[in-house]
Amino acid sequence: MVDIVKQPGRLRPAPENFLSDEQVKAVGSGRRDFLRRSFIAAGAALAAPLAARASEGDPNILQNPAWTTSLGQPVATRPYGLPSQYESQLLRRESPGLARVGGASVSFAPLQGLFGIITPSGLHFERHHQGWHDIDPSKHRLMVNGSDDSLLKKAKVYTLDELMRLPSASRIHFIECGANTGLEWGNVAVPTVQYTHGMLSCSEFTGVPLKYLLDDCGVDYKKARYVLAEGADGSSMTRTIPMEMVESGEVMVAYGQNGEMLRPENGYPLRLVVPGVQGVSWVKWLRRIEVGDQPYATKDEAVHYIDLLPNGLHRQYSSIQEAKSVITTPSGGQTLLDHGFYNVSGLAWSGRGKIKQVDVSFDGGINWQTARLEGPIQNKALTRFNINWVWDGKPAILQSRAMDETGYVQPTYGQLRKVRGTKSIYHNNAIQSWKIIESGEVSNVQVL
Template identity: 70%
Template sequence: MDPAGVRRVFAEAKEGRRDFLRSAFAAAAAGVAAAGVRAAPAPADGDPNILQLPEHSRALGQAVALNDGYGKPSKYESNVRRRQSPGLTQTDQASVSFAPLQSLFGIVTPSGLHFERHHQGWWDIDPSKHRFMINGNVKTPKVFDMDEIMRLPSVSRFHFIECGANTAMEWGNVAVPTVQYTHGMLSCSEFTGVPLITLLQMAGVDTRKNRFVLAEGADGAAQTRTIPMELVESGEVLVAYGQNGEMLRPEQGYPLRLVVPGVQGVSWIKYLRRVKVGDMPFGARDETIGYVDLMPDGQHRQYSSIQECKSVVTTPSGGQVLLDKGFYNITGLAWSGRGKVSRVDVSVDGGRNWRTARLQGPVMSKCLTRFSLDWVWDGRPAIIQSRAIDETGYVQPTRPQLRAVRGTRSTYHNNGIQSWLVQENGEVKNVQVS
């Protein structure tokens, strides 16, 4: 607007002609905006000032607090969703949905995209009716309601959770197409709750004699798992009600879930209703029939519940396409059930040469760590791998190293190095490097 125009705007405004003020300001905004967007569509609109502007730069948008005051992702992101693997399980309730790792950033998994693994479907349990009991070898068995738990001292911590069966298909020669299906039973959240040891102490536990607890869920599966008292005593095991700032989601055990950092997901009992204290492992159903590692000699390994150090490149990964040569930011996730990740190496030639990746801070214990590495793709085939090392010095094994010890018939605890082949046409696929 020229100076005369400005004077006119203020004169009109004084007289209360707000409509004019609005349109004048819109025109001013349009003048600024036209410089900003080169390729904006030209709407069929009479006003020459706004010819170059998309609608969102010249009209009134949406109001606040829509959708019952709870926001949703963009409609353009509908492809970013958790996915069930067709045919993997016989029912949709005793099933799995995988997190879309290929589309995620940083380390926090949005709760709406957190992977699901149910043994008998999920429930939305009324928290006013939910109770949590401590019994077994304690002086005074206790029953807590949610109000009683939520007024106790709480902590909040960032931790990953990984299903023991994550990456299971890679044991065989089935190279499933995307990182969502190879590694998507992995998520990471800020959990809030009361350390289990606090509640056990209220019940008068004697931890010298009683080295195990049994945790039990209130869903139809009545999922039960033995947890070593050593982990409970560390203060790390939480009776959690919060996840990523809000109450747990129903699929994640609302209103109460056991958080067992570093341990496979099946032990993070959802809909937690009971912890029983005992002096030996409980040998629950899923500690004997499932979640055991079949070894090459035909025996199976039990109580192997710590998730060992592991990593995976999420971009570029299977199903993605590199559109042309040039710079790319190779990025992925690393984690260890034994503590912090100390280093991640990345290879673009199938493991012959390795470069050390950048780790994004803060690097937290038993939490995902985001790594990245600059890479200029020359257009030739490349096999991309990552190898994580944790603070204990443990090095993530190659696929052949893992098979030499564990054989090929396991379902659980596959932490081998993942290989992605970038083909000449830019298409990325899952390959198994022997």
């Protein structure tokens, strides 16, 4: 509660010292109007100088602060810029108990504090299968070969020098781990949007369409209908990609991310970009592309990243991230400051194309209103949505529901579990619900 009224810009100092236990309880029970009255009382009771100041106006305005009355720091003080010292709380974080080895773990992006659609590269989620390396780009090579020599005219090797000479494309795409929201299949398990949805990021990627390289090697597209992508890390992670996606021109061999080179944690100096497909297929530290005439059943498509169904079968080669959305502000683990106006904001995305519409409910899905989509709306990219809301202080359940350009509508938990049960781990795109209670505290609930 104390934090709620500590916002900068308010005229009055923090009220905690001016409120009795009883008054604090009254605030806790949701009686915010009471808060306002108590401020006036508290102001009157203050010692003279502070009271005088408060009656004249905000000391932050009446007295120029140090940054207005002194010399600031010169250019290039920090040659590689850093966020403000006041931004230290939004970090990528691990979920305790999720993995026991840091080299095969996940860190989640702090979606609860991000704006727009681009994830700052330093906050991009991480998922490594055998730890990350910072690879010397002058020693990195990309090989293109065939499972059979007859599938291409020539196996080739490319250096970064060479790849960066080729015609490039820059595109904004989301990347989502197939296991995002996987902790929530059976029941609510984690408190905030960072842990429910934070294996999600979106960047502008720059690179070479893989099709150019396959053309350059003379691939026989009639026979070679699958592509194996392999990383240069210890795990040499491999995944099968359909040739149709490569032929569409969407699959890229990327070196750039948000205007600079990829970050080491995201595959420096080269990674595959497979728009709309789960992150595991976006092979990092990409060192080899093999074209083949059948899928490969690699470890991460035959032991992991397979979706268990109630009948005991596993879905194999499930890859597309279907339409999904989540409200990021306000979201679980946050507390609203007060009654009144809020811009409710969130993210929507679909592995099948563009987002067409996002609807938001404030009553747990009985009634819905269509949110504003912030454009331009891009193919297989995060789309930011916003909607106005006046909170009357009563309990509410907030939900968002995405529809993509194919007409597919994001499912409810009830609908999803009816088909897939609760043990699938992967591809949970159910509608997320945030419950708000009178105190303003937001928590994670599941509405069926």
